[in-house]
Amino acid sequence: MPTRTINGVRIHYEDVGTGPETIVFSHGLLMSGEMFEAQVQALSERYRCISYDHRGQARSQVAESGYDMDSLSDDAAALIRELDAPPCHFAGLSMGGFVGMRLAIRHPELLKSLILMGTSADPEPEQNRGPYRRLAFVGRWFGFRPVAKPIMQIMFGKTFLANPAAEAARNHWKKHLIGLDRVGTSRAAHGVIDRDGVYDQLSRIDTPTLILVGDEDVATVPAKAQRIHQAIAGSQLVMIPGAGHSASIEQPALVTRAIENFLS
Secondary structure (H helix, E strand, O other): OOEEEEOOEEEEEEEEOOOOOEEEEEOOOOOOHHHHHHHHHHHOOOOEEEEEOOOOOOOOOOOOOOOOHHHHHHHHHHHHHHOOOOOEEEEEEOHHHHHHHHHHHHOHHHEEEEEEEOOOOOOOOHHHHHHHHHHHHHHHHHOOOOOHHHHHHHHOOHHHHHOHHHHHHHHHHHHHHHOOOHHHHHHHHHHHHOOOOOHHHHHHOOOOEEEEEEOOOOOOOHHHHHHHHHHOOOOEEEEEOOOOOOHHHHOHHHHHHHHHHHHO
């Protein structure tokens, strides 16, 4: 299992493909780099593809601290340098998008382009904070099995949740949620819930930017993507039909095609 020690924490990553340009994939809260499996499989024929797990999540080390978005952005910047990847195309979904925007604002020399999926430049809406904290509390002390259903309804759209053909994928990700590390995931969740916004800094981004959002996303609603699009000059906005918050899993072919079109 490949890892690098980044800012004192063992970070798991996958590195496949040997193309002249590199894409770094950064996952959302409660997920892992595996959520980009379809995109990596399709794009690794022409690009070097790096996907990694944030500290405290999936296969990376549970750290005592450093779960705020600034620390996670420092992790990403250090990993990109450690793997000799700059300038890279950085593709971040949800929490990965929080990281990507901060990289584009503070470390533009590391990026060739920015791909934002199902994310927001604002703090977590106040109406979400209480329910999300309760979910994190249950997960921390009782495990994620009791709250797997409401989490799935946040992470995925109604089309994916109702599609009989997606049953195997739903079961896979439900098993993933139930198996999450309680401590690391709770710390990561509070880092997301308590994050600061960067909307007022988006005008500083001049990196070519693609913004993707599922039309069924209830975690970061499409209006959030439109707001980012309006703030980043020259950015492109693509709506993914039939997708919720985890569009790379729910509509993998459409997401891959949008990325391919943008990069070409």
